[in-house]
Amino acid sequence: MPASNFPYRYGQKDRNQIRLIRLFPGKTHHDICVDINRVYASSNPTYEALSYAWGDPDHIGRSRGTTISYESKFYNKGVLLISRNLASAFRHLRNLKEVRTLWIDAISINQGDIEERSEEVAKMGSIYSNAWRVIVWLGSSSEDSALALQTLSNIQEDIDFVERDGNHTFTASGATRELERSPSAWRTKVLSWIAIRNLLNRPWFGRLWIFQEIGNAANAVVVVGKDAMPWETLRVAVFWILHMTEGKAPLCDVFDAAYLRQIEPLMKENRGRALERLLDSTKKSLCSNPRDRIYAVLSLLHKHDPIAEAIIPDYSRSVEEVYTKLTLSQIQTSGKLRLLSLCTFRNPKSTLNLHSWVPDLSIPNLLESILNSNASGLSTHENDPGLDYHDSKKSLKIRGCVAGVINEVLTPIEPSARLP
Template identity: 30%
Template structure:
């Protein structure tokens, strides 16, 4: 192994003498693109924390199963750097990375690491894309993933880590159920909970840039082992996972005196880590890979230096997806996003991707049917999985009958049903005052009275159906539960209760002349706007995720075959 290392180091190092090398920035030697070839560094030992960071760097192929650890960290400001030395040559690394290497190096032996900022030539776009393509393999083959949280200026790590470990140990040894457990939980919480280090936990588990970084999701999820390190203190992810499960699921803890404030704060503190842990658990179970659409909907608000990374960072976690671009940084973000949505549609045989991101600010560089994956803007609820919005049932997208070929890659040609044309629109936001039954009454009075005499196809009154449309149906439970509620109180009180629940009232669906359509394989109706002067060409205005008068009829029309599908060219 030492001979191999010496040969590799000589291959990678410059031919300059040491004095010359120290005055010249490090120059990379090319990797072998025909194999899964990577670089590793050997972090040299140092007795003093302030000693310069010295590393050897060499090439290996993953099929030789090299032994190394991977580092997960937040880069920090790329413009604020400090020098380390690769093969004696200076290399500018971010301040956070230099601090991590100083904390991680041993006093008496080398440590072999894979670090993206060092082991990938970041100035070489083609190499960067090639390495990113098998990043999941790199982290999954590492002996351990070191999750570097950063320095510990407030000495929080020891306090927070000990609390997490002690709480897990204590509650794992409590009686499983019954009065004995109730007494034991009360006693344990009186010891642990009252002195819970809420502020240190917040500073460790929430107020760290690493938790807001999109790449961290893949790195933690695929790793065999994860070691969390903050300053000089470390803890296994195997301790953090049970702690998060305990906080989220053991409701007996919440019932303890004074516990509510603590647990609400801790839940907020661990939200990102808990979400990653959920994906980590499912990832390692056979057949439980999520789609990239589901993954992005969970982590859309995480940050990336390059917007394309909002796709590339999740590819390794998603169900297999033949995305031709893979991790091609030579292609612009709009092209990557467009190709991703088209691939999602073909592979899932659903048009759920059209439901995503329509409430984001418009991005003129993207077609209207493509999600701006690079945006962190709030998007609509994941209603595509909610049965009450299945406007086209379980219809699969057949590539030959629903998705049609398009010469223009920015155009999506799909089949659907035209339900109606929008003649008038009403804003239904709380700013317009529609919050009570009295506010809704003028809208009801303007409707034809013969409509209101009938029952909706679910058995509900038309008035209730209208109220559900306005509120987006987000405040209702299952139909059977709603029916029981109507038996016990008047419709007016029911609607007043619904409409007083603020925060779920939606903006207008479209403008005058917009066409309301149901596209085959889409779970909800969409509002399409005709493009003047272009035959059968539309833009996707938004998603009409409403119950209302059209959703049920769309199902009836489709099932009874009363309407034939037509083509919509979405641009």
């Protein structure tokens, strides 16, 4: 039977192994052909890891251009359907004469095996950090993508960027300095700003998993079609644009300031951040599985953070179980109640049945977080809360002070309600 007539079947692999993909050379119109190899991570294999937007699962191609022929020395030959975006990435990334070795989550992990998926997700942080380079695939080129990349590169070249302890400063020179001084200079480059806006609106920037993929990368490159630029170039230029859109025209007329603030955390150093900060800064990013709200940021925690060892990805658990275990583990290992600051106004669209003390991370909260609210209790907020959890009652008791008595509870106000 020809390989194209039956699907590729994954075989078993050792827990200490990863699957690497060898992308064979070819021209744009050639079929995509790869080879899957199992290798031990301890052998320090050389590979690049792909960071990309999976795309809508309803848009899976079945044409010649969106199937892969596998020639695996371990298993049978076969065909696997992939998304159009991944097919486009293969066509643009493959070399003309040399094989390219890649790790790609959609293929390197048997997504149909829940146990394997749980094991591999737990290793993804190290997989991306051990890659010699992470490729950020933003998609095929467009009529203005080259202009966007060139403008971002020009901005970065003119900026002396200093980052220390989460803070950053800019010293601009050349044409970029002139842009800072003269609002009229902005208007002469309006097409450039629109091009950058279009680039930043690509689906990749809205994904949740990119935080750990780029956060763990030792070296990263941004690729659009056949054009490429270092991730650091884009990062510095976007920081500068964020700085220049703080209530200043005319950039505010081009860029959506709220959206820029949403992607701003991606540009920061996220490794070693507190769990509640990571969960809050990624709450508007997209993922298909609500469990990934937690699993996608675990590798960014400090290596000595006990919660990183307490939470092991397990897709066989219900979402409610995953969220409850996270809350209890975080409080029990840290002795702090900071995670409860995310238990604010629950989104009415949520279908989860959670206790009031378990944050619902499945849908972005309609209210801004209160993580930065240093109220009068700040002097004691790090004290031992005297945690007492009753599993039979599903209740969480803590020590506190009586501040008053509740005499009446009114009907909850709907999120869409307007003040009189």
